[in-house]
Amino acid sequence: MAALGYFVDAYDIVLFSVIRVKSLQGIGVPEAEIFNVGVNLLNWQLVGLLVGGVFWGVLGDKKGRLSVLFGSIFIYSVSNILNGFVHSVEVYELLRFTTGLGLAGELGAGITLVTEIMSKTGRGWGTTIIAAVGVMGVVAASLVGQAFSWQTSFFVGGGMGIVLLFLRLGVYESGMYQSVLRKKVARGNFLSLFTSQEKFLKYFSSILVALPVWYLVGILLTFSPEIGKSMGMSLLPNSGQAVFYAYIGLTLGDMTSGTLSQLLKNRKKVILGFLGLTSFFMILFFLCGSLSLPIFYGLCTAMGFSVGYWAIFVVVTSEQFGTNIRATAATTAPNLVRGSAVLLTTAFQWLTPSWGAVGAAEIVGLVTMAFAFWALRNLEETYGKNLDYTELL
Numbered sequence: 402m403a404a405l406g407y408f409v410d411a412y413d414i415v416l417f418s419v420i421r422v423k424s425l426q427g428i429g430v431p432e433a434e435i436f437n438v439g440v441n442l443l444n445w446q447l448v449g450l451l452v453g454g455v456f457w458g459v460l461g462d463k464k465g466r467l468s469v470l471f472g473s474i475f476i477y478s479v480s481n482i483l484n485g486f487v488h489s490v491e492v493y494e495l496l497r498f499t500t501g502l503g504l505a506g507e508l509g510a511g512i513t514l515v516t517e518i519m520s521k522t523g524r525g526w527g528t529t530i531i532a533a534v535g536v537m538g539v540v541a542a543s544l545v546g547q548a549f550s551w552q553t554s555f556f557v558g559g560g561m562g563i564v565l566l567f568l569r570l571g572v573y574e575s576g577m578y579q580s581v582l583r584k585k586v587a588r589g590n591f592l593s594l595f596t597s598q599e600k601f602l603k604y605f606s607s608i609l610v611a612l613p614v615w616y617l618v619g620i621l622l623t624f625s626p627e628i629g630k631s632m633g634m635s636l637l638p639n640s641g642q643a644v645f646y647a648y649i650g651l652t653l654g655d656m657t658s659g660t661l662s663q664l665l666k667n668r669k670k671v672i673l674g675f676l677g678l679t680s681f682f683m684i685l686f687f688l689c690g691s692l693s694l695p696i697f698y699g700l701c702t703a704m705g706f707s708v709g710y711w712a713i714f715v716v717v718t719s720e721q722f723g724t725n726i727r728a729t730a731a732t733t734a735p736n737l738v739r740g741s742a743v744l745l746t747t748a749f750q751w752l753t754p755s756w757g758a759v760g761a762a763e764i765v766g767l768v769t770m771a772f773a774f775w776a777l778r779n780l781e782e783t784y785g786k787n788l789d790y791t792e793l794l
Contacts, residue, residue, distance in 0.1 A: 402572050403511030405565055406474065407535025410507040412542045413481060413500060413558050414739070415648070417446060418623040419546030419641040420554055427551055428488055436627065438490060440750050443623065444743045445494045449501025451743075454736025455591055457506030461513065461728030462589030467574050469510035469732070471566065477503030478562030485555035508535070508715060509732025516719045517575040517727070522785050525668075525716060529659025532712030536652045543645035577789055581724045586791045588725040591733065593792070600722075600792075602779050604730060607718040609776035610672065611738045612745075613679050614708040616769045619742035620749050620762055621686070622647055622701065631758035632691035638698065646698045647705035654709015666784050668717050671710065672777055678707035680770055687763055720783035723792035745769065 417424075421439045430438050453473070461469040480500040487493045508531075515527045546554045581588065594604045621628065625643040654675070662671045682703040690697045719731035745765055752761035 402470070402565070402569050403515050404531045404534035405568070406470065406507045406511050407531050408538035408541075409474070409477070409558065409561050409565055410504050411535045411538035411648075412561070413477065413504055415539045415618065415622075415644050416542040416546055416554055416558060417443060417497065418618070418644055419543050420551040421623070421640065422626075424493075424551035428490065428493065430490065436624075437750070439623075440746055442490075442493060442497050443619070443746060446497040446501040447619075447740045447743045449498040449503075450505045450736040451501075451740030453502035453505025454509070454733040454740070456502070458509060458729035458732030459589040459591050461506070461510050461732055462726055465574055466510050466514040466517075466578060466728060467569075467572060469506040469728070470514075470569055470572065473503050473506030473510070474562050474566050474569070475503070477507075478559045478566065479503075480559075481555050481562065482559035485552040485559075505736045506732055508735050509719075510728060512715045512719050513728045513731045514572075514575050516716060516731075516788060517577040517724070521787055522666075525659060525663045525713075525784070528716040529656060529663070529712050532655040532659065532715065533652055536648055536655060536711075539648035540645060540652070543641050543648070547639075547641045547645075577724050580789075581791060584791065586725050589729050590726065591729050593726060594730065603721045603781065604734065606776035606779035607714070607721060607730070607734045608737045608741065609772045610676075610780065611711065611714045611735070611773070612741060612769045613676070613766075613773050614711050614714075615738055615742040616745055616766055617647065617704055617708055618644075619746050620765060621704070623746075624749070624758065624762075625697075625701075627753075627758045628762055629691070629697065634691050634694070634697070636694050638694060642698060643701045647701040650702040650705025650707075651709050651711070654706040655712035656709075657706075658710045659712040662713050662784065667782060668713050668784055669777060669780060669782050672713055672717075675707055675710035676770070676773055676777065679704065682707050683766055683770070687759065717780060717783055720786050720788060721781060723790050724788065725791045727788070 425435050457469045480496055480503055484496045516524045519527045545557050595601050622643045625638045625640050629638045658671050662668045686700045690700050718734045722730045748765050749761050
């Protein structure tokens with residue numbers, strides 16, 4: 402159920418990147434304004450994820466993991482269906498916000514539940530399955546978004562959410578969480594993540610280490626037509642195709658990184674190796690991506706594989722903190738990573754007039770990778786860590 406929830410989550414997260422142009426054309430946005438309106442709509446969705454991450458994370462620790470799994474998928478499903486009926490940019494902005502708000506609880510609550518149910522040495526396999534199945538939702542979004550109208554693409558996402566809502570009736574609550582309910586400890590205090598230097602550094606580093614994933618999605622894939630044009634390509638890449646190939650790579654990367662972390666019994670070394678691959682393939686992308694469309698898409702696939710450490714990132718974040726604040730950390734961190742794409746896309750948009758799309762993307766990418774390498778040094782190695790403990794809030 403957690404894997405299917407992430408499938409729906411991933412489907413919608415990237416769906417807008419796939420149908421951005423034709424949906425805006427469909428509601429009458431002039432060609433010259435599609436880029437800026439598209440950035441604003443993406444930012445509204447990311448802000449929804451940011452706000453929802455805090456709301457659902459706190460709720461998951463205060464009221465239970467299941468409350469998030471049911472509430473988040475309901476809001477997402479209704480909002481996504483309504484997205485298919487928009488006729489104005491203003492309504493589109495509102496619905497992208499509420500859709501992001503609903504989606505925000507899916508990944509963190511599912512990962513938290515699975516890590517608390519499975520054994521301390523086996524939970525990495527569970528989260529690997531969730532991540533691998535989940536990112537296939539992006540492949541589905543790419544195929545559906547290109548094969549059908551933008552309205553139908555939204556209806557498909559909302560319909561999947563409603564089906565999943567009923568399937569979740571058989572899911573049970575974490576025993577580890579239920580044991581915390583019997584203790585007199587504070588739960589779900591989001592601000593407590595900032596009250597000590599140790600907790601803040603771990604939390605902040607958990608977010609920064611995953612920034613390259615959303616740099617790839619939010620800039621290189623979403624704005625691949627603009628980047629291809631800036632590179633001087635005669636045949637411009639299609640963002641839907643770029644997303645499709647990148648997420649095939651990401652699915653393989655998630656399975657590979659998760660498997661390696663289990664076999665090597667070390668999370669940090671695997672993340673370090675994948676960050677190195679990410680740097681290498683990004684350099685190749687800017688040097689060779691303009692040579693031909695097949696090379697461009699091939700490098701999108703390679704970069705997708707290299708950011709496949711997302712599977713480890715989500716479990717490492719949940720393993721950094723105690724049971725009484727685990728859902729808060731595990732739910733807010735991925736959404737703050739996604740929400741940080743607002744800063745990345747804004748910086749890209751601001752730099753583009755002076756540096757061009759390629760130069761702006763290179764600058765943002767360099768800063769993003771530097772932050773990720775620095776953040777990895779601050780994280781605790783958590784393979785086999787006992788999670789049955791509480792934090793002093």
